[in-house]
Amino acid sequence: MRKTPFQIYLRYAHNITIAIEAILSNKVKSFLTALGIMFGVAAVISMLAIGKGAQQEVLEQIKLVGVNNIIITPVDQSIDGNGVNADNGNKKKKFSKGLHQLDANSIIETIPSVKKVSPVVSLNYHAIKKGKSYPVTLEGVSPDYFEMLNIVIDQGKHFSEQHSDMGTPVCIIGDNIRNRFFNQSDPVGQYIKCGQVWLQVIGTIEKRDFTASASDEMGISSSDNKIIIPIKTMLMRFKDRGAIKPEVMDNMAGGGFVFFMGGNPEDEAPKASGKTTNQLDKIIVQVDETEQLSATADVIKRLILRRHSNIYDFEVTVPELLLKQQQKTNEIFNIVLGAIAGISLIVGGIGIMNIMLASVWERIREIGTRQAIGASRKDIIVQFLAESTLISISGGLIGIILGVLLAHLIHLMADIKTIVSFFSVIVAFGVSATVGIIFGYIPAKSAASQDPVESLRH
Structure with missing residues (x-):
């Protein structure tokens, strides 16, 4: 007749009790024996928590930069089409007006795989409301900007086409600005002043977690301190760096005039010294499908290069591909x-x-006595195997607590995101129990194989 698990437990309960008594009677030795398991489990949990946190950061960064987005940013204009500095004595310096609204228009009109485009102009201002001043980033964008970067409006509404076409002085504010100026009231419909312009608040942005480490490489920034306005409002009412200024016209007097009268754009055309000619700070382009990202980025690069007289005064970045490569690196890590x-x-x-092998030899007389009074080989194996397994499981439980605390300390002290998952805890605990059984079996078998007569002589 097959025995039930309860019957099996009753059969070997006495052996397990003896194992527990042995552990309790040698607390220090049992604790030192379990130290390796404790630190091993703590290391597994904390290391997997770091890895999980790194993966989560990548996913958050992908959300921040948007799915299937390409970012075009201006760079040093002193590099020619061959990647060589154009300021040598043998060449005329070609002219490029920098990143411009016309580039954004050309991209959406020319490239079929492009779904949406948003030019971006960013300026640092102080927002003023009832005598309170607060430093903000004023950002001019298109209505598609919010959807492209997964920005959620939690109060109010988005820009309308009329706002964008007319350059209406309206804005959508970040969470920090709402808390600073409208903590006790509904901001929608109220006004806030930037520079000399009063902007009507039509919406507020939902606060979201932001990973600062993403900002350097991907050009990502938190929206909490931003006041976002239509791009045309920015260019009409605040600053248009692409506009022709009197000092530029003075510098253009003479040979440079042919450029504006239909001359060759590759002819020499000086710029206002020390001033950027980039009308836009970046252009965000969204592609229909992920598979089209690389090919579209290459087409965009060639299109803008042709528009900028073969001057590499821009950089085309595909954040999602870079982040996925980073994710793959994280997985290996x-x-x-x-x-x-x-x-x-x-x-x-x-x-x-x-330790258990040494314990067998220390307790050889105990083993001989148990065998002499009727204990079988299975009883001896169960006793020592239970002892090693209980030590391992106890060390695993303490290791879980240490691992969770260590992961939390790493997050607090090193500012590294850590996520302790239930899966990592189960894996670490399961491995610790398995290790106790596997490495405890050899000492248990050694104890059971002792000759009772020889054991009693010791």
Whole structure:
């Protein structure tokens, strides 16, 4: 007749009780035996938490830069089409007016795979409301900007086509600005002053988590301190760096005049010294399908290069592809971290095996006595196997607590995002129990194989 699990437990309960008593009677030795497992489990949990946090950061960054987006930014204009500095004595310096609204229009009109385009102009201002002044980033964008970057409006509404076409002085404000100026009231419909312009608030942006590490490489910035206005409002009412200024016209007197009268755009055309000619700070382009990102980026590069007289005064970046490459690197990094932490668990298991082997020889008389009064080989194996498994499981439980605390400390002290997942806890605990069983079996088998007569002689 097949025995039930409860019957099996009753059969070996006494052996398990003896194992527990042995552990409790040698608390210090049992604790030191479990140290390897404790630190191994803590290392596995904390390392996997770092890896999970890194993966989550990448996913958040992809949301921040938007799906299938390409970002075009201006760079140093002193590089020619061959990547060589154009300020040499043998060449005339070609003229490029920099990143311009016309470039954005050309992209959406020319390239079929492009879904949406938003030019962006950013300026630093002080917002003023009832005598309070607060530094803000004033950003001019198109209505598509919010959808492209997954920005949620939690109060009010988006820009309308009329706002964009007419350059209406309306704005959508970030969470910090709302809390600063409209903490006790509804901001929608009220006015806020930037420079000499009064802007009507038509919406507020929902606060979202922002990873500062993303800002440097991807050009991402938090929307919490932004006042966002239509691009035409920015160019009409605040600043248009692409407009022809009197000092530029003075510098253009003479040879430069042919450029505006239909001359060759590659002819020499000086710029106002020390002034940027980039009308836009960047252009964000959204592509229909992810598979089209690389090809579209290449077409955009060639299109703008032709429009800018073969001057590389811009840079085309595909953040999603860079982030996915970073994610792949993180996955490899996680495997390495997990392997290193796993090795510490194996070392802990070897420590258990060594201590239990030594314990067998220390307790040889006990083993002989139990065998003499009727204990079978299975009873001896269960006793020592239970002892090693209980030590390992106890070390695993303490290691889980240490691992969670360590992950939290890493987050607080090193400002590294960590996420402790239920899966990592289960894996670490399961491995610790398995290590106790595997590395405890050899000492248990060694104890059971002792000759009772020889054991009693010791």
